[in-house]
Amino acid sequence: MSWTPTREAFDQYMLPNYSPQKVIPVRGEGSRLWDQEGREYIDFAGGIAVNGLGHCHPALMAALKAQSEKVWHLSNVYTNEPALKLARTLVEKTFADKVFLCSSGLEANEAALKLARRYAHDTAGEQKHRIVSFRQSFHGRSFFTVSVGGQPRYSQGFGPVPGGIVHGTYNDLDSARELINDETCAVIVEPMQGEGGVTPGTPEFLEGLRKLCDDHKALLIFDEVQCGVGRSGHLYAYMHYGITPDILTSAKALGGGFPMGAMMTTDEVARVFVVGTHGSTYGGNPLGSAVALAAVDTISSPEVLLGVEARSQRFREHLQKLNEKYDCFSDIRGMGLLLGAEFKPSFGERGREVLAAATEEGLMLLVAGPNVLRFAPSLVIEMEVIDEGMARLDRALAKVVSND
CATH class of the missing domain: 3.90.1150.10 (Aspartate Aminotransferase, domain 1)
Structure with a gap:
């Protein structure tokens, strides 16, 4: 029946x-x-x-259909052609040298935050672990990312939140300046807050964060999960501002509807993620990578x-x-x-x-x-x-x- x-x-x-x-x-x-x-x-x-x-969309449907007749999934014991083509395209079109592929914005942000702490640990020691975020921000629903996000209602009731996370006021550089110090490993910010009210960052605020990070040898993470992949009229919003982050996260429109995320960074920062430090079962899935490549190629036109x-x-x-x-x-x-x-x-x-x-x-x-x-x-x-x-x-x- x-x-x-x-x-x-x-x-x-x-x-x-x-x-x-x-x-x-x-x-x-x-x-x-x-x-x-x-x-x-x-x-x-x-x-x-x-x-x-x-x-x-015809381009995405054609990519999905073509790949569905080849290989659906491989573990990361192997690489695959669609993942390599997507990573190469993202590198060619952005500031990044290296790409980590995953399945969602949550995974991309989790990878970015772990990478930032690992980089600080390996280059400066355990005391450099502080993460600065901003109130009303949203970075995902894992316990780590929801704690970094600046909306306490999403983390309340789940036990003690991870330590070393502080929150400033979005678009208030003085607020950020009070929080960023030599123990800061990373500042994570959305160039435009989505869930927090669709509020763009001011150029002065984002430029100030870049300088503060440089002054204190902290990494600047741009969360472009929602505002990236064409939303701003540029492939990524950092291009609109002319401010280059050390790490960028992307998802949502990256796959055009197929679950896909990416964390992008420089060679210098990427080197600390040696074999075994991080992973994702579906990261670089051939189906998702093929569709994402078609989406990026089409949207970046x-x-x-x-x-x-x-x-x-x-x-x-x-x-x-x-x-x-x-x-x-x-x-x-x-x-x-x-x-x-x-x-x-x-x-x-x-x-x-x-x-x-x-x-x-x-x-x-x-x-x-x-x-x-x-x-x-x-x-x-x-x-x-x-x-x-x-x-x-x-x-x-x-x-x-x-x-x-």
């Missing part, structure tokens, strides 16, 4: 750590999705900045990167018009196609209410906290689809306002 999964089945069979929407998408193409009943949705969420080329800013401007124009109509946003911010619209205090913490109303109107959105709408659509979303999706957001906001 056939069985059709329902939203109720989630509550029956899955752990309650998520609370998904009632609809279950079953098919996607470009920036549109369809649910079990055949109802269409416009996707402004992109799987939380993952689907950088939308759904079922001038056509795609140059188109990001024009699409970003279209989103901003619509959001400004909605603000003029409803007087609901106190700030519209972000970079490229990772944008946030923060509700005014008078509007209340109604992000999830708007998200639910948008779903009813056939629009998929994100929130970043209780009062920020977050937009992370496909980097190649068509202008007319942006217009149509914003018309649906207009109707959703009208519904919410009418409930007052």
Whole structure:
């Protein structure tokens, strides 16, 4: 007997750590999705900045199909061609000399933090172990990365947090200066905070962190899991700022929807990760590497990167018009196609209410906290689809306002 999964089945069979929407998408193409009943949705969420080329992009499908007929998986006892091609491409297109491939942003950040501590240990001794992060940051859900992240609610209730981790105020260089000293092994920062409210770093802040790290012989880690791979209009956001980190982490859009992460660094830092110091079962998986290579090649093309800013401007124009109509946003911010619209205090913490109303109107959105709408659509979303999706957001906001 056939069985059709329902939203109720989630509550029956899955752990309650998520609370998904009632609809279950079953098919996607470009920036549109369809649910079990055949109802269409416009996707402004992109799987939380993952689907950088939308759904079922021909280049990614071709890469996956071709590789699926060759080799699916090899342990790291062997290397494989797609992984080597992806690593070479990332090196050629970035500051990095060496790449560690993994399956997620969490793994990439875990590797980066371990590498930073190992490098400091091997070059300066055990006392140089301090990690400086920032409040409202998000770096993953392992106990180490969630402790480094600056949102205590994610680490509370799991026991004592790892030591040697301190948090400053994002975009406040004086706050960072008070924390960074000669015991600091690394400073980890998102060039643009995603989960923390879609807040770009100021050039002065990021430049100041680079100088502080140089002065105290600490490594600068840029977490570009969410803001990298084209989101900023550059392949990576560090290129936008002209500030080069020592370590960079990447995931989400790197695989275009296939689980893939990478940690990139220089020859000097990479040398301390000798055989056996770190690993990942699925790191460099041939299927994922083949799809990621296609994603990077496509997204790094001038056509795609140059188109990001024009699409970003279209989103901003619509959001400004909605603000003029409803007087609901106190700030519209972000970079490229990772944008946030923060509700005014008078509007209340109604992000999830708007998200639910948008779903009813056939629009998929994100929130970043209780009062920020977050937009992370496909980097190649068509202008007319942006217009149509914003018309649906207009109707959703009208519904919410009418409930007052």
